[in-house]
Every structure is written in structure tokens, then in C-alpha cells.
Amino acid sequence: MSTLRGLDITSAADLGTAAGSAELLTLPWDVALEDWPEQYLAALPRGISRHVVRFAHLAGAVVAVKETTEANARREYNLLRRLERLDVPCVEPLAVVSGRVDASGEPLPTMLVTRHLRFSLPYRAVFSQKLRQDTLTRLVDALALLLVQLHLEGFYWGDVSLSNTLFRRDAGDFAAYLVDAETGELHPSLSRGQREHDLEIARVNIAGELMDLMNGGFIEPEVDPLATSERILDAYRRLWDELTGDLSFSADERWRVEERIRRLNDLGFDVEEFAIRSTADGSELVLQPKVVDPGHHHRRLMGLTGLDVQENQARRLLRDIDEFRMVHHPEMDEHESAHLWTSEVFEPVVRAIPRELSLKLEPAEVMHQLLEHRWYLSEEQSREVPLQEALSTYVDQVLRNRRDEDAVILHPTTTMLRAVSSDQEPNPSRDD
Template identity: 50%
Template sequence: MSIRLRATRPDPALIRLPWNVPLADWDPALDVPLARGISRHVVRFVRAGDTVVAVKETRESFANREYGLLRNLDRIGVPAVKAVAVVTGRETPVGEPIEPALVTRVLPQSLPYRSLFSHKLREDTLERVIDALVLLLVRLHLEGFYWGDCSLSNVLFRRNTDELEAYLVDAETGELHENLSDGQRAYDIDLLRTNAFGELLDLQAGGMLGDEDDAVEIVDQIVQRYEGLWEEITGIEEFGLDEMWRIQQRIERLNERGFDVEEIDIVTDLGGDYVRIQPKVLDAGHHCRRLRGLTGLDVPDSQARRLLNDLDAYTASHELGDEDSMTVAHQWLTQVYQPLEEMIPTEYTDVVETPQVFHDVLVHRWALSEAAGHEVDFFETARSYIENELPATVETLRTAAAAT
């Protein structure tokens, strides 16, 4: 058999997988036990060297197209799984053709929506799922990506500080344009409404969603939040000259959601009494880019914002405000962040990541300090959290990940 592997950085371990066997017949010993979502394709999670990948059988044209789309989404910084390879030319030992395969990198510490609701991590899981899904769809549309198959099933959710972040998993029906028309956006929203309604009913039938939760109201809420966020980002606002503070307020609201403002189009009326503004928004990631530039850490935006807040607090408490920001960031990295990273037991690192543990330690510190009536030392708090709280968190996440 002569297979063709299209990949940017092919791993020899990937080439050694049994491509002459249909995925459905692969040895179960190859499988990595991960939470599995609903898919119309045969999908296997396997290890290729140090990387866990998802292998999906599909048509060659679909595989190549999705591979290219996922690479472009990665290039522009949209939350999506990363393409690894397309494998074509597959045949059985007797020469029977086997469907090509798309290989993507498995997103660490992520769960499909059914697993989230099987083991609720918080009471407001549904609210956080809606917010994450809406933000993902808005970001995709801002980048000119028409999804064509919006649904909860085609998204993975990953914990990001106290929020969830949604990642696109299936781009098979997607299209990347310079800009989307209102009609294309409306069609995506209508698809999401239809698909999410069915998925919510399925959750309800399985006892994973309360009877008091109305699926119609929930999908209406999804659409309303999408429209509200889209208007916040792209809408035109008009106000009087004595309300110029509203420009900064608009920018701050966008920054809080993780969006940068490249410039603002400001138009005054003929009489000079009113101002009309429309921000030109860059892709989301204001905080993660700043943190990466200062420390080299590459983490989701909400976690980056929390780490930057702690870096700012560190700068103030050590009276380093006049020092070079890169020097201070390196000092914080080596004296605070990395020592905490070394404290996390190695047996937990397959489930938790340092930025999330850092956030949880800070939350734990607030609770301890409030109970003690004074500020508790950071590393004393870290030891308390790792000994008393982290084991239960890890167990909960592992249980949820094992649910299928």
C-alpha cells in the first residue's frame, strides 16, 4: 500500500498507524478513552507519538477542504481544533479502497456538550454554554466564516477561568469569505436555532436538562444574545457632544469581551451637536496577545486577562511601576507563575492546566483571606488548594471526560 500524507509537520508515529484497515476495525487497544460527541462519521481517538489525535473517515474532497479551512481558522486565531493531516490512497491488503481520513489534534481538557450536562460542574452550566456558543459564532462571522452546520454537537467546550470557551470541531460545510452578508449570517442562526432545539430536547429526554427548562425559550435566548453581541461590536451609536465619555465606555465593553478596537469612525452632524461612532473591531484576543508578548505564555483570553491582573498587582505591590514591563513580567513569571506550575502533581497534569489552576488558587485565596481577616500568602494558599481542593476537581473532570 502506498498512502499519501498531507501534513505540515508529519510525525513518524502518525505514518505507522494501521491505515490499511478501516477505522471501524482498528484494534480497540489503540483507542484513547475520551468523551465522545455525536458524529455522522466514524471517528477514533488515538495516540500518535506524544499527541492525541482524532481520525475521521470522509471523502477526499471533504477532507482536503476541511483541512484547509481549519488551517486558515488557526491562522486567523479563531477557536477551532487544529488540522494535523489528510491521509489518502488507503487500501486493504487485498486492494480494496478505504475512505481517506482527516486527522485533527484533540483539544486538551475539552468536553462535548452532552458530557457537560451529564456531570454539571456548576449550576449555571446552561448559561455558560449559551454565552460560549454565541461568542464563537460571532467571532466566526466577524472573520467571514459561514459555518453551514451550527450546532452544539459540532462544538467542544473548555473551561476558561469561571467561563466556558467554545471551539469549532467540524468545518466540513464551512466557507471562508472576505465578509458575510446578512443573509448568510441569518441562515447560520436559523440552522443553530433548529439544531440546538433538537439537541436540547434530547438532553431533556435523557434527564440531563430540567423539565422547567423550555427549549423554545432557550433557543430564542441564544438568538437574542447573538444579535445583542453583534450589535455591540458592529452597531452605530449616536450621542451628543457632551457625552464623549461613551466612546471610551464602548471600547471598554468590547475589551472586556476580548475584542480589540483598531479605530473608530467618528462623524459629526452639520450643526456639530451630535456624534455618530462605529468601532472597527479586530479579532478577539486582546489580553492573550498582550500576555504572550510579555511572558511567552499562550493561553485563552479570559485566563490571560486574569493572569495580567495578577501581574499588574505584583507590579504594584513590589513598587515596580517604573521598571521595564518585560523585565517585571519575567520576574513575575519566574517567581510566581513557574513555581506554582512546579507544585502541581504530575499525575494531575493530564486533566488540569497551569493557567486554570492559577485562577482557582486566586479564588481560593480570596476565601481564605476573608475567613482569616487578612491577606493569606499566595504559596500558602496554593498548598492548601492543591491538597484540599484540586483532587476533587480532577476527579470531577475525569469522570466527566469518561462519560460518552
């Protein structure tokens, strides 16, 4: 705790060079926050808040400063620190500043200082123009995921809303972060009633926020605020069931991991990472879902392997890369393991395709279909089918019966598909 003319600054022991207690003393704490000079302020979009909130420059960084009561500031500061240690997506608390007085000696409200979350935006600023239905759906899905993560840690929010959330789009992610924990409570675990109460608060608040946006002309007219707000109930409950449902399996049942991930994909969530923990009865699956933007998987696979493929192909190949790393090389970082997967899995599969079948499909689609074929075989036989065994049946039963996609063109006059030899120019005048 540091004191200067009655000013008390309570902060974490290690804030780094950007926001130590000494740096905090340079801000104009003797001025009401709404009157802070522009020279201290950062021009960032602000969400709706019941308190006065400003963004300020601090030694090359940006902090969010909120006026509130001392009791609320200290309580929220401590809650955010506990959530941070639990690795829950939330803003980072930096300090509580109390004992403030203005130039005439009049007391001023206590301040809570948090680090600004880079690349984040309040929901109203996610798009500069009208919010589309699909964007709102993704915002609600991201908020549902955040609420599940908080509830799993025993955190009751008490004021779930889009306004109390920051959204970040970075490298394909679309994630929600808790920004206001003033009404929150952290328990060892939550009852169903506590979780359902948070959900009802979310539904009502989101509906009101969307109606407000609609009245201001900020969302497309075909958006139904009530139906959109109801989505969080369904998304939350289905995601909660998938994440809390037991999944134990033996070493030869890893296909069941794929089954669970597919169900999450069907709910609109991808899996950022997953882990398998050994138990007395076998293994247990731990998943970390997220909401991603279109093109995320393509960009990630390109960065890891250099493979330029379609989005769904990339999604499936990335799952295999992640599993390859988890099972065989958990000590490696993802770039190393992806390089090894390319040389030890992908390239041998491509080389194993008979030359006469090499024009059937592009290599990435072959790999994608092989992995799908292997999963179906494993599910059907209730065992983990080895990749080489699946490759053999895939080549003979699936690939051999396909037409050469590299040699299929659209007939210019009849719009019928016809195949041509790979070393022969198509003849438009020929009737097939």
C-alpha cells in the same frame, strides 16, 4: 506528500515533533477506523457525529481522526488551515490520509486528522451529571460568540450546533471552538441573509439537541429547550451590533471605551483584550470578548497583583490595568504592566486617602468606586477626567459622607446597624 504502499499523507509542512508525517505512518491505516485496536486509542469523550471519529495516541500527543470522503477531507482540511491563519477558535488540522486499503485490498475511507484541543469537551460532557439552566445558557452564549467571530471573518458554517463545537474551561475561560467545518464556506464577507440562515440552523439544531438531552434525563426538568435555543438569536444579534457598531473618539473621550465595555458586560460577556487604533479622525476601538466563569477576575487579579478582592472589584480594576498598559506601556507584558499599575496608580491612591477616612472602605473598594466616579464625571462632562481630579472630588463628595464600614456591626438583639470606634470593643448591652 508521503507515499507508503499507495497511502498518501498530505500534511502541513511543520507539525512539530508530536505529529509529523513519519509519526502518522505508525497508525493502523489499513484497518477500518471503528475497528482500530485499543492500544492506539485515547479514552476521551466524543460528541455526536455523522462520521466515525476516534481519538488516538500519537507520539505523546492525542489526535482526532475522522473517516469521510476524500473531497470532503481535503476541503475541510484547507478550510481549517485558513481559519487557523485568521486566528479563529477552531481545531488544528494536521493531515489528510487517503489511498487506504485493508488487508484484502478493499478501499477504505479517507481520514482527516486534527490535533485534539486540550482541556476541551463536547457539550454532553461539560458536566458529568445533569446540565443546569445556567450552564446551558453559558454554552449558548459561548456558541453565539464563536458564531460572531466566524461571521466577522466571512465564514458561513452551514451546520451550527452544540455537537459541532468543543467547549473549553481553563483558567476561568468558557470558550467555544469550531470542530467540524465540513459544510463551511469562507467568503470575503457575509450577507445578512447568510448570517441569518446560520442563526436559524443554530436555533433549530440546539432545540433538537436539548430535547434529546431532556428525553434522556440529562438536563434539569425546568429547562425549556425552545426558549434556551432562542437565546442564541438575541445574544448573537446584540453582540454583533456592539462589535460592528462604529466607535470613534478623540483622545479626551476614552470614557466612551468604558461605556462600550459596560454594555458588553451587561450582555454577559467580558472583554479579554481591547486595542485602540489611530485613525485620521481620532481613534477606533477594537474589542475581543469572551465568556468567563465566576471567580475568573478574582483569580486573574490575584495572579497579577496579589490583591485579594471581590469579583466585581477585580473586574473593574483589571479593566483599568488593561487600559493603563494599552495607553502607557503597550510594549510590556501584562505581569510587568500590572506591577507598574500597582505601584504607580493603586498604591498612590491608597496613600492619598486622608487618615481619618481610611476606615470608610477597604482599599480595593475605594479604587473601584474612584474609577466608577471618574467614569461618571467623564460621561457627564463629555471629557476624560484625570484620575487626580476625580480623586479630589471623590474624597470630598463621596467618601467623606460614608460611614466607617470597618467599624459597622450588626446589633445582636435589634439587627440594627451601629458604628463603633475602631479602638473600642463593641458593647452588646448598650442601646443605640
